[in-house]
Amino acid sequence: MTNSATNLRLKLPMACIILEVIIIILFGALVQYDDETDAKLWHKEIANGSSNYDNDFYYRYPSFQDVHVMIFIGFGFLMTFLQRYGFSSVGFNFLIAAFALQWATLMQGFVHGMHGGKIHVGIESMINADFCTGSVLISFGAVLGKTSPVQLLVMSVIEVTLFAVNEFIVLSVLGAKDAGGSMTIHTFGAYFGLMVARVLYRPNLDKSKHKNCSVYHSDLFAMIGTIYLWMFWPSFNSAVTAHGDDQHRTAMNTYYSLAACTLATYGLSAVVAHDGKLDMVHIQNAALAGGVAVGTAGEMMLTPFGSMIVGFLAGTISVLGFKFLSPILEQKLKIQDTCGVHNLHGMPGVLGAIVGAVTAALATKDVYGDGMADVFPDIQSGDVEASFQGIRQAISLAVTLGIALLGGLITGFILKLPIYGAPPDTICFEDGIYWELPGEEGSHEELTTVRTPDEAEKQIRIGLPM
Amino acid sequence: MTNSATNLRLKLPMACIILEVIIIILFGALVQYDDETDAKLWHKEIANGSSNYDNDFYYRYPSFQDVHVMIFIGFGFLMTFLQRYGFSSVGFNFLIAAFALQWATLMQGFVHGMHGGKIHVGIESMINADFCTGSVLISFGAVLGKTSPVQLLVMSVIEVTLFAVNEFIVLSVLGAKDAGGSMTIHTFGAYFGLMVARVLYRPNLDKSKHKNCSVYHSDLFAMIGTIYLWMFWPSFNSAVTAHGDDQHRTAMNTYYSLAACTLATYGLSAVVAHDGKLDMVHIQNAALAGGVAVGTAGEMMLTPFGSMIVGFLAGTISVLGFKFLSPILEQKLKIQDTCGVHNLHGMPGVLGAIVGAVTAALATKDVYGDGMADVFPDIQSGDVEASFQGIRQAISLAVTLGIALLGGLITGFILKLPIYGAPPDTICFEDGIYWELPGEEGSHEELTTVRTPDEAEKQIRIGLPM
C-alpha cells in the first residue's frame, strides 16, 4: 500500500517543521501579551482600580474551551464516520487545527490586531484563531479522504490568510455583524472547500467506493462529534459577542434554533430515507444546521420564536440537500463533497446570512433600546439606517462567496501539483496509506482472508491488517 | 426486518413536525426574553448601575453547559451499552431531549414562570428545561429497546407536563427544597418509567434476549456516558442553587458523595459478581448513585462527612439492587427495566429524599447563620420550624411517588395502543428496525454466516448486516 509517491518521510516533516519554525520566528518578532495577560500592564490597570475579577479571562475562557472542544473533538470525531479513516479524521484534524490556530493568530493580527507594530494576544485572539481554524476544518470535510496531510497544511496556509482578509473586509470595512460566523466561517469554509474539491475532482474515485462508507462503531464515534458540536454551539455563537445580554441572548437563540432543527431533521430524515428509517448521515449533520443558520442573527433580537423558525428551516434544507442536491453536485458539477459540507455549512450559512440581513434591516430603537449600541453601533450612532445595515450584511455575503470561490479555485490548482503525496484513486479513504496500523480485530478484510490462527498472528505481527 | 407496522415514514415525521409546529406557535404567542437577555431591559438595568459582568449568564452558563453534556452525552452514551442499539440510544436520546427541553420550557413556564401572560426565558429556564428533560431520559432508560421513537415522543409530552405539575406542587405549594432533584427528577423519572415499563410488559421478550446484552466496545462507549455523568454531577446539583456558598457547597458535597459511592460500588461489585470479578453494569450505574442521593441535601450543611456516608450507602443499595432486586422486579412484578433505573435513580432518589428530609429537620440557626435565608427561607423568616420543613420534604416524596406512579400508569396504557410502530418481541434492542444500518465489520452475525468474500461484499452492498 505504500509507495514512494505517498511516502511522507521527507515531505511531512519538512512541511511541519518549516512552518513551525516560521511561525516561531514571526511570534518572536511580532507577538506580545495584551493588557490582560501581561503582568506589568495588567497590574497597572489594577493600580488604576481594576479588580483581578474583571480580567476578561473569566468572561471568555469558558466559552473558549467550549469552542476548543468543538474544533478538536467536534470536527475531529464528526469525520470518523468513515470505516477506515478514523485515524486520519481525528489525526489530521488535530494537525491542521494545531497549525491553523497559530497561523490565524498571525494573519488575523496582521489584518486587524496590530498595536505599534506588534500583535497583541489574549483570550479574544485565541477564540478568533479557533474560529478561523473551524473554517479550515469545514473545507477539510469536503476533501476528506482524498488528500495528504501535506496538501491539507498547504490549504490551511492559504485559507487562513484569505479568511483573515475576508473577515477584515466583512467586519471592519463593510461594518457587517457576524459574531457566530454564518458568513465568515461557514459560508466561507464551505464554498472554499467545495471549490477545492471541484478542482481536485477524481473521475475514478469509485475505485475506493467500498471504503467511502461507515460501519456501526464508526458511526457511534461520529455521534460523539455531532453531539459535542450541537451542545456547545451556543457557546460558539456567543463567544465573542458583547458582554451581558448579548452573550446571554446569543447562546439562548442558538439553543432554541438547534432544538427545533433537530426535530425537523428527524422528521425529514424518516420521510426521505429508505423504508421510513432514519439515516445517520442526516442526524450527524443536518441536526447541526440550526447552529450555522443563527450564526449571524443570533446576537440580534431574533426572539426564541424566530430562532426556532430559522432552525426548523435549516434542518429541512439540510436533509433535503443530502438527499437530492449532493448527488447532483457530484454527478453534474463534479464536486465530491465527502462530508456533505454544502448541506451542513454551505446552504445553512447562506440562510444565516440572509436571516442576519433581514433581522438587521428590521432593527428598531424601540426593540433594542440602549442595547443597540452593542449590536449595531453604527445604527445607534446614527451613521446608518437599519435598512442600510441590512444591505451591508447582504453585500458581505456576496463578498464572502466571491473570495471563497476564487480562493478555493486557486488553492485547488496549487494542491493539484503532484508533489504532496496525495493518495491514488484506488486507496482513498484509507488510513493505512499514512498511518502505521495495528492489527484489526475482526475487520472485514481479515474476516475473509484469515484462515488459521498462525496466519492471523503473522499478519498482525507484520502490521498488514488489510 | 421492516414491515408496515414498524415503518415510521408517516408516523415519525408527523409526530416531529406537528409537535414542533405547535411549539413554535406557542413560543411565538407566549415566550419573551427575560430581563437579562432582552437588549432593552438589560440596558435599563445597566443604566440603573448594574454591570454587564453581573449578568447571570456568567454565574449559571458554565453549570448549564455541564448539565447539557450530562443530558446529551451522559444519558445518551450511558445507554449505548446494548450491542445493537447504539444508534437508537444516542439518537432517540437526542431526539426526545431536543423535544423535551422545548416542551418543558413551555410547561414549566405555564406553571411557575408567567409574567403578565408571558413566559420569560433565560439561563435559569434553560437549566430547568434540561432538568425536566433528564427526568424523561430516566424513564427512557426503563423502556429502552422496546419502544418506537413515536412512543417516546408521546411519553415525553405527558411526562414533561406531569413533571412541571409535580415540581410546582413540591417546590412552590409544599415549599420543599430539591435543588438537584432527588425527588422531582430522579424519583419521579424512575417510578414513572417503571410504571410505563410495567404496563408495556412483554411476556415474550426473551425472544430478543440475545440482543439485550453488551459487547466489549459498546461497554466502552457506555463508560463515556458514565464518566461524564459522574464528573459533572456536582454541576447538576448546584446549577440552580443560590449563588455564593450554596453553589460552592452543593458542588463539593456531591463530589465527595460520588467519590465514596465509587469505592462502595467497586467493593460490592466484587463481592456479589461471579468469581470475584467486577461487573460493568455496576460500575456504569451504581457509581453514579451518590450523585442522585445528595440531590436534595447537597445544598444543605450536610458536611463532607455526611455526604460520604450518603454516597457510600447509595452505591451499596444500588449494587445490591442490580444483583438481587432487578430479577425480582422482572419475574414477580413484571417490570422489565432495561437500564436498571430503579437501582440508579429510583432507590437512590428515595434515599436522597429521606436524607433531605432528615437534614432539613436538623437545620439550626447556629449552623447556617444568615445562610439560612438561602437554603430555608421559611425557617429564616420564622414561618416554619426546621422539623416541619422536614415533614414538608417527606410529604413531597410521597406526592412525587404518587404522581409518578399514576402518571406512568396512564401513560403506559396510552403507549400500549398499537399505532406507534413499536417493535415486535422478536426484534427489540435492535437498531435495524428504525435505522438504515451500515455494513458491519466483523459482527457476530456476519462471523457465522459469511462464507466467502463475494457474499460478504454483497451483504454489505445491500445493507443487511444481520
Add this chain to the structure above:
Amino acid sequence: MTNSATNLRLKLPMACIILEVIIIILFGALVQYDDETDAKLWHKEIANGSSNYDNDFYYRYPSFQDVHVMIFIGFGFLMTFLQRYGFSSVGFNFLIAAFALQWATLMQGFVHGMHGGKIHVGIESMINADFCTGSVLISFGAVLGKTSPVQLLVMSVIEVTLFAVNEFIVLSVLGAKDAGGSMTIHTFGAYFGLMVARVLYRPNLDKSKHKNCSVYHSDLFAMIGTIYLWMFWPSFNSAVTAHGDDQHRTAMNTYYSLAACTLATYGLSAVVAHDGKLDMVHIQNAALAGGVAVGTAGEMMLTPFGSMIVGFLAGTISVLGFKFLSPILEQKLKIQDTCGVHNLHGMPGVLGAIVGAVTAALATKDVYGDGMADVFPDIQSGDVEASFQGIRQAISLAVTLGIALLGGLITGFILKLPIYGAPPDTICFEDGIYWELPGEEGSHEELTTVRTPDEAEKQIRIGLPM
C-alpha cells in the same frame, strides 16, 4: 482464566471498604467547610461587604471541571489503547482516582491545610486533590496491565502521601513555583511509577506480548483521552495560579506550547516511523508533552515565543524517546513502561523544571512590574534575588526526583508481596482476569476459534470470549 490467586472477591472489597471507612472517619473528625462553602462563615463575609459573586467558586470551578475531565476521561481513555484492557484502563483509573482524591484531600490537608486542628476544604482543595490524583495516574500508566486493582490502591495510598510531602517541601519549604506541576506532578509521578515498574520487572512478560498492543478502535478510544488532555491542559496549568493576568497568561502560554508541540510531533513521527507513516503512539502521547513542559514556567512571563520553543522541544524529545529510549529502558534498565510515561511525563517534566528555573532566574522587575508579587512574592519582597529563585527551582527538581525514586523503590517492594492478586505473566494486559466480559463481536480470538453458530452462542453464554 480465573484462579484463586487472582480472585479478588475478598481482597478488593476489603481494600475498598476498609479504605473508605477510614477516610469517612477521618473526614468526620477533621474536615470542615472553608469560609467560602460554609453557610454561616460566608454570610459573615457577605455581612462585611463581600458579594456572592466574589465567591471563589466562580473563578476556579470551571478550571476544576476541566481538570476533572482530564483526570477521569483524559487519563482513563488515553490508556484504552490496549486491545483487551479497556475496561481496566477506564475502570481502574476511575477507582483509583476516586480513592486518591479523597486521600489527597486528607494528606494535603495534614501537610499544609490545617486551621485550628481542622482541614478546610473548598474549590482549591478540590483542584489540588485532583492534581495529586493525576500524579498517581501517571504512575498507573507505567504499570498498566501488570497490576491488580488492590496493588493500585496500595500504591495510591503511599504515593499520595509522598506526593503531599514532596509538594510541601517544594512549594512551602523551598519556595519554588510549580503551578502546573512539571515537577510535583509529572516528574514525581513518572519517576515514582518507573521505579515501581523496575521493581515489578517481569522477565517473562513477552508471554502476554500479543495483548500488549492496540487495535483500530481501541486507538480511536485512546484519541478521546489524548484530545481532552490536549484541549484542557491550559486549564490544568492555570487552575491554581493567582487570579487575573496570571491565570490568563498561563492558559495562553500552555495553548501555544501545545500547538507547537503538535507540529513537532507529527513532523518527527513521520521521520522516525516505519515507511514515513505516522505512529499513533507518538500522536497520542508526544503531542501532549508541550503541556507538561510549561507546567512550571507557564505562569511566568515566558512569552508565546518562549512557550512555542519549549513545546517544540518537548514534542521532539518525546517522539525520540519513544523511538530510541524506551527500548533501551526495557532491555537495559529492565523498566517495562507500558504507556511510555517516561517520554510523556518524565523527560518533559524535567525539561519543564529546567525551563522554570531558567525563566525564574531571568525575572526582572522591569518585565513583571507589580505582577512580580503574584508570580515571585519573595523576589518582590526583596527576600531573594531572581537568580536564587532559579536555584530554588533547580533544587526542587532534585528533591522531587529523589523522593520519587526512593518512594517508588519502597513501594515497588511492598507491591511485590504475593498477596494482592497480581496477574501471572501469561495473562497480563487482559480484562478478563478482573472483569466479567460480555461476548465479543468479531474479536480475533473468536474469529479463529469459533466454528459454528452454536459454539459461538455457547461461548457467549458462558462468558468466555477468549
